[in-house]
Amino acid sequence: MKPKQTQTAEYGRKKSFRSLFEIWLLQHLQAIIFSLGQLCRNPIASFLTASVIGISLALPAGFFIILENTRLITAGWEGSVEITAFLKMDVDDDAAREFAKKLSGQSDIAKVDLITREQALEEYRQLSGYTHALDALDENPLPSLLLIKPALGEFSEKTAEELLNKLQAVPEIENAQYDQQWVKRLNAIIGIVQRIVLILAVFLGIAVLIIIGNTIRMLIYHRRSEIEVAKLFGATDGFIQRPFLYSGFWYGLFGGVIAWALITISLLLLQAPADSLAQLYTSNFKLIGLTIKEAFLLIFSGILLGLIGSWISVQRHLRAIEPA
Amino acid sequence: MIRFTNVHMQYPGGIDALKNINMHIEQGAMAFVTGRSGAGKSTLLRLIALIERHTRGQIIVNGQNLERVRRNRVALFRRNIGFMFQDHRLLNDRTVFDNVALPLVIAGHDHQEVKKRVQAALDKVGLLSKQKSVPVTLSAGEQQRVGIARAVVHRPALLLADEPTGNLDPALSWEIMCLFEQFNQVGVTILIASHDLEMIKRMRKRIITLREGRTLTHVSDHHGKK
Numbered sequence: 001m002k003p004k005q006t007q008t009a010e011y012g013r014k015k016s017f018r019s020l021f022e023i024w025l026l027q028h029l030q031a032i033i034f035s036l037g038q039l040c041r042n043p044i045a046s047f048l049t050a051s052v053i054g055i056s057l058a059l060p061a062g063f064f065i066i067l068e069n070t071r072l073i074t075a076g077w078e079g080s081v082e083i084t085a086f087l088k089m090d091v092d093d094d095a096a097r098e099f100a101k102k103l104s105g106q107s108d109i110a111k112v113d114l115i116t117r118e119q120a121l122e123e124y125r126q127l128s129g130y131t132h133a134l135d136a137l138d139e140n141p142l143p144s145l146l147l148i149k150p151a152l153g154e155f156s157e158k159t160a161e162e163l164l165n166k167l168q169a170v171p172e173i174e175n176a177q178y179d180q181q182w183v184k185r186l187n188a189i190i191g192i193v194q195r196i197v198l199i200l201a202v203f204l205g206i207a208v209l210i211i212i213g214n215t216i217r218m219l220i221y222h223r224r225s226e227i228e229v230a231k232l233f234g235a236t237d238g239f240i241q242r243p244f245l246y247s248g249f250w251y252g253l254f255g256g257v258i259a260w261a262l263i264t265i266s267l268l269l270l271q272a273p274a275d276s277l278a279q280l281y282t283s284n285f286k287l288i289g290l291t292i293k294e295a296f297l298l299i300f301s302g303i304l305l306g307l308i309g310s311w312i313s314v315q316r317h318l319r320a321i322e323p324a
Numbered sequence: 325m326i327r328f329t330n331v332h333m334q335y336p337g338g339i340d341a342l343k344n345i346n347m348h349i350e351q352g353a354m355a356f357v358t359g360r361s362g363a364g365k366s367t368l369l370r371l372i373a374l375i376e377r378h379t380r381g382q383i384i385v386n387g388q389n390l391e392r393v394r395r396n397r398v399a400l401f402r403r404n405i406g407f408m409f410q411d412h413r414l415l416n417d418r419t420v421f422d423n424v425a426l427p428l429v430i431a432g433h434d435h436q437e438v439k440k441r442v443q444a445a446l447d448k449v450g451l452l453s454k455q456k457s458v459p460v461t462l463s464a465g466e467q468q469r470v471g472i473a474r475a476v477v478h479r480p481a482l483l484l485a486d487e488p489t490g491n492l493d494p495a496l497s498w499e500i501m502c503l504f505e506q507f508n509q510v511g512v513t514i515l516i517a518s519h520d521l522e523m524i525k526r527m528r529k530r531i532i533t534l535r536e537g538r539t540l541t542h543v544s545d546h547h548g549k550k
Contacts, residue, residue: 225415226415229413230426233403233430234400234404234427234430234431235430236399237399322375323375324375
């Protein structure tokens with residue numbers, strides 16, 4: 001009896017580390033293949049589940065792409081923001097030229113165009129048609145004008161505003177302005193949409209968790225008797241939960257791939273109309289899709305949600321099954 | 325191999341399933357637990373397999389005090405035990421081979437080892453030719469023999485069988501009992517719960533009789549000495 005005792009007590013412990021690792025690897029491989037086999041056995045049901053997950057992932061990812069594209073367009077617009085500075089009437093053309101030169105040397109200014117009083121009058125004369133009325137005036141009523149292009153950094157809105165405030169304090173300048181309100185409003189709207197996408201992503205993420213959790217729950221109950229027998233023959237919790245966790249992994253992976261495919265197809269469908277719109281605006285705007293990194297991130301988040309969903313389900317339902 | 329000392333088992337709700345059980349089954353023995361339905365036969369086996377925990381007393385199985393086997397060690401403890409049931413509990417979505425292989429797969433044996441041992445076990449119960457069949461296509465006796473193969477394939481020190489012949493006719497029951505005896509002869513300790521008193525008397529092995537949760541020592545001693 002004695003030698004048998006120690007053998008039993010040491011059961012599973014006497015094996016070398018290497019062979020324990022090999023067992024671990026083998027059992028993982030078995031679980032991976034087994035869970036994949038289970039999915040393939042019910043291809044339609046598995047595909048439907050993965051599709052629901054895919055759509056849930058594709059929605060926030062799609063909105064994210066729309067946002068990225070919007071940002072790309074508005075970034076172009078912001079780049080074209082110019083500050084118009086009206087010089088005081090007593091600054092003559094030579095002084096204005098001098099002043100413009102001085103300004104263009106500043107680091108926060110990309111470019112300064114000067115429209116002198118003479119040029120402004122000429123332009124006005126041509127465009128307005130009030131030739132005679134202008135001739136009747138004995139003095140040029142128009143001030144010199146500086147078109148100032150701010151050197152835009154990362155946070156363009158802020159720098160532009162700072163520059164504007166600075167310019168307004170300069171004594172030669174009567175008034176400086178740009179269409180600040182418009183850019184601000186647009187950015188606020190983008191901010192709101194961004195927040196909506198975030199909230200949507202959280203909700204749909206929770207939805208994916210619930211879908212996967214429920215699918216795994218049904219898998220567990222479907223294989224209840226098998227779990228009982230396995231536990232009776234000494235299966236550890238790890239051994240029993242492994243195939244279910246891998247099922248979650250597969251659902252997440254396939255869901256992520258389906259999401260990626262849906263987005264790619266949608267972008268292909270949008271490419272032609274977006275191109276023709278861009279052409280009408282003579283813009284070189286190109287619709288951007290997911291970068292490889294983002295595509296991986298999408299699929300990875302699918303896998304992560306799959307694992308978390310199945311883990312929660314396994315913790316809740318697997319422990320409750322004991323051999324009877 | 326199995327020692328019960330003043331073991332009580334009370335189910336939640338105050339039902340006493342076993343009262344003050346004292347018994348000892350030696351290493352390599354083959355013994356029967358008998359008694360009417362509800363006498364506590366199944367409970368006794370369930371306590372040994374740690375499916376249920378006893379409420380008082382001490383149980384030592386294979387040198388291990390069962391109270392000291394923590395929840396996370398139960399799985400390893402059970403790997404040294406083989407089980408058989410009246411309702412065979414084979415998995416119907418798997419072949420006979422895969423069913424028998426289960427305890428080996430759980431223990432993490434590699435494929436070649438699994439194949440070798442499963443085929444040896446199936447050969448012993450005379451079902452090697454059916455290894456690719458699905459359990460439902462087998463007869464009741466064959467299913468039970470697959471159950472035996474599964475119970476011994478991992479070479480457990482102890483085999484527990486709960487009414488293994490409950491669904492079989494006398495001839496098939498006898499066949500199953502002879503199989504058990506063969507395994508016992510190669511050193512497996514076997515404890516069988518059965519209410520088929522006629523048959524187990526013919527086996528001439530030790531009989532532990534339970535009545536309302538207590539052992540009838542005299543009866544079991546009498547048969548044991550025979």
